[in-house]
Amino acid sequence: MSEPIRVLHIAKSLGLGGTEKVMQLFATHLSRRWEAVVYSPRDGERGEMLRAAGVATHIQPDLFQVLQRVRPRLVHVHRAGWPEPELMRPLRNYGAPVVETNVFGRFDPSPSGRAVTRHLFVSHFCARRFAALHGVPVEPPAYGVLYNPVDTDFFAQALPAGPDFAQALPAGPDFAQALPAGPDFSRPVVGRVSRADKGKWSPLALDFLPHALRAAPNLEYRIIGGIPEAEAWVDRNGLSGRVRFLPPVRTDAELAAFYGGCSVLAHANDTGESFGLVIAEAMACGLPVVTHPCPPPRDNAQVELVDNEVTGFVAENAEEYGLAVARLLGDPALARRMGEAGRQKAARLYRAQTVTLQLEAIYDEILANQAKGKTP
Incomplete structure (x- = not known):
């Protein structure tokens, strides 16, 4: 059996908020084809739950150091969607495909924001508003909608x-x-x-x-x-x-x-x-x-x-x-x-198993496109 594909999930903290909960559900419901690893600069209750479930967490300020140590094939960042150069610049420098769960449907036109390979909105409402406000067609392969998982x-x-x-x-x-x-x-x-x-x-x-x-x-x-x-x-x-x-x-x-x-x-x-x-x-x-x-x-x-x-x-x-x-x-x-x-x-x-399978299909598509030398 081949080695699982390593995915680094990133959240700004591991407290009890909804963004962190969604990340936790994805990390713990991925199939055995994938190895979820979690990074955050701040630990919290969800960090304890992740470690109890067998998911490795890396808690430190230097994201690029973690990227070099963990060597993920894919990165999945959970964030508001607006410009965050301190968070996104290490991802652009690292170079792996980046999936973004855009929690609030915000727009990041910054250079570091271009590190994102696939933008996922958490509702059709967010996708429609994003397209209307920014004149950006919310269409594959760069954009899509993936509901949050619920157990x-x-x-x-x-x-x-x-x-x-x-x-x-x-x-x-x-x-x-x-x-x-x-x-x-x-x-x-x-x-x-x-x-x-x-x-x-x-x-x-x-x-x-x-x-x-x-x-x-x-x-x-x-x-x-x-x-x-x-x-x-x-x-x-x-x-x-x-x-x-x-x-x-x-x-x-x-x-x-x-x-x-x-x-x-x-x-x-x-x-x-x-x-x-x-x-x-x-x-x-x-x-x-x-x-x-x-x-x-x-x-x-x-x-x-x-x-x-x-x-x-x-x-x-x-x-x-x-x-x-x-x-x-x-x-x-x-x-x-x-x-x-x-x-x-x-x-x-919203069933966690179903939504996570949809996410895995997105991961597979991105890696297949990368292997063919395609860009979004």
């Missing part, structure tokens, strides 16, 4: 058992058993997950509550990633008995336990989402999602993930948002149906 199989198996979610997805080759029960939609529990970062919040994340409570007075709102301003708003409006602020979670098992105790995911972020990993994970757990659109040119992939009136609701304002939440809480059959539609969509489009 949908794990979420399906890790959900706590509940009596109100009996339907299973059709068994596939990688499903060892039928999917278990999931959320119990008889509970009037709304969940929210984000980093404890003001930039991840919208006033809508709280302003919907009075409207929802009028129609669903027993509603309980559980929040991971609360910020001081949100806690002050809850106290000021006398809603401490209806809102619980919970500590952050580290693992998918903790996320599954949280989602399994909810009936609806409430998503609200004024900056929008270039993909929406929290939304995709909630869908993988069988939860319907309520979200809102963002005006151009802000990120708006949340409405690409959430199909209005199919996998959840897209609300325009606080009253519409609150009524959508209350409708789902008051109609468990509707919540179950939308949650199942979301779970099927997540398994079809």
Whole structure:
């Protein structure tokens, strides 16, 4: 058997952010034809998880030194997309093909940015906006769309058992058993997950509550990633008995336990989402999602993930948002149906094994073109 092809994945840190999680999922789901190695100047929780999974990590400031030591055939950099000469210049000097996951759909016209062989956007929204803003056709072989991976199989198996979610997805080759029960939609529990970062919040994340409570007075709102301003708003409006602020979670098992105790995911972020990993994970757990659109040119992939009136609701304002939440809480059959539609969509489009196979095909194409002396 031939030696595996070494791929160096690069992220600016190995903390608990979504960019780092996507990199971790790719690195740990590549087939045995590939050897994933990870570089970052800053270690963190995902570094520990990668090493526990058997993936070598290199934590130091000098990227070019790591490139010379590791000698990867391919480099995959996970970044925002804007010019970062200190990061990209070593890649250009090294000379191996570079795949870029362009997390925010930004443009890098700098000389060091020309090191990238293939630009991958994480949503069709990002690709369309990029083409419209910069007049660059988003076409192969230089550009493409590859959704972020989600460990949908794990979420399906890790959900706590509940009596109100009996339907299973059709068994596939990688499903060892039928999917278990999931959320119990008889509970009037709304969940929210984000980093404890003001930039991840919208006033809508709280302003919907009075409207929802009028129609669903027993509603309980559980929040991971609360910020001081949100806690002050809850106290000021006398809603401490209806809102619980919970500590952050580290693992998918903790996320599954949280989602399994909810009936609806409430998503609200004024900056929008270039993909929406929290939304995709909630869908993988069988939860319907309520979200809102963002005006151009802000990120708006949340409405690409959430199909209005199919996998959840897209609300325009606080009253519409609150009524959508209350409708789902008051109609468990509707919540179950939308949650199942979301779970099927997540398994079809974001399943980590499937998306990683698509990435491997891109790697193969790039190396084949390199062997033929072709350039993108």
